[in-house]
Amino acid sequence: MAKGEETRVRILDAAQDAILHKGFDATSIEEIVSADEITKGGFFYHFPDKNALALALIERYIAGEDQLFDELFGRAEEPNDDPLHRMLIGLQLMAELLEDLPNGHPGCMVASAAYQDRLFDRAVREKNRQAVLAWRKRFGGYFSEIAELYEPRDAVDLNVLADMISASVEGGIILSKALGEPLITAQQVRLVRSYLKLLFTPRTH
Amino acid sequence: MAKGEETRVRILDAAQDAILHKGFDATSIEEIVSADEITKGGFFYHFPDKNALALALIERYIAGEDQLFDELFGRAEEPNDDPLHRMLIGLQLMAELLEDLPNGHPGCMVASAAYQDRLFDRAVREKNRQAVLAWRKRFGGYFSEIAELYEPRDAVDLNVLADMISASVEGGIILSKALGEPLITAQQVRLVRSYLKLLFTPRTH
DNA sequence: TGTACATCAGTGAACGCGCGTTCACTGATGTAC
């Protein structure tokens, strides 16, 4: 990685950590750059203004999540797997990954932006919207495959079910932050897993 | 209501609306009071400093939620009702109430504070923590009653199940804000209801 | 009922500080010939 790119990443890291605990406006550029031992001028070499920082942070966060979900649910090495099994394994892996974070999930940039939408321009808000839609599309696709093979025991909209995965993580993070209990998010993911098992597993008499 | 108390409430209303869309720090006192047509000096008559505003907002929000949950789940008029039935009715009422908000739920002060915890002093953070614990205790108590009568079909921790109600609302609000779809929160509450039905309803052959 | 005083619910000007942003400059590295 070139020197400039490395500094840029360090700026994003420091900014994200502060923003997830203080909000965007309360996080000053001075504070961000002093954590990286550069100056304010250096910040403005990498970003034209503070709004561009927000955009870059959200884009990076979304890309990271997409890659992570590909790894957890993709399981490209076994493409013929049963889709329900693949989903349950994916949620299991996600829960384990969350349990391994000693301080819990540090927070979701999308959630942070959603609670500060009036601070950002249209480009940022639209990126945020597209991120959540992409999650819905991804998980909704998985559920379509599942529903072709398994009759759900209760009438559910598959897009709402897809949102449930995102919502349980987002909600878990909030409870976890408010209580200072790192394990909550993983527990909520496991609970969604329990629901899907009950919902799609055929009755055994 | 006395005149001063009325102004205080209007300050809190204006502040809450702005804070749920911009965050605490980015919401200036000037902006809050100009919405109410008073002056900055007037604000400081009602609150010693800005942190006291945060504390008052969170206390008011928590008290409002507690009262609402009492109404939705208490059903004091029929205390001998089946606890599972009461829970399902409560969630049904909650979903209907959320569906009736034309712009969706405006946002949760507890979530907003959780994503800006470094902005506040210990008193605010502790209030926030107690709020989530109270929700857990409330719903956990309901689930204890239910579990005494109905064997759950999957091994679940009742406190985690209690958190699920809070988490689905919190997560639903975030998705709803990010997508601009007001109905999402109600949908997520109905999905939790579907889970509880599957989890606790006895098998009928 | 009238008067004196206290309290309530603010007004409005002033303050010092930190913020985002600009800009002229600089040393190190890369490229052309």
Place this chain on the structure above:
DNA sequence: TGTACATCAGTGAACGCGCGTTCACTGATGTAC
């Protein structure tokens, strides 16, 4: 291999603006006698 120039990745001082907070004052309302 040496030299000239361009680009990269910053530095550091300066700016104007808006912020939270203070404070002396004020008019309206309430209370005591």
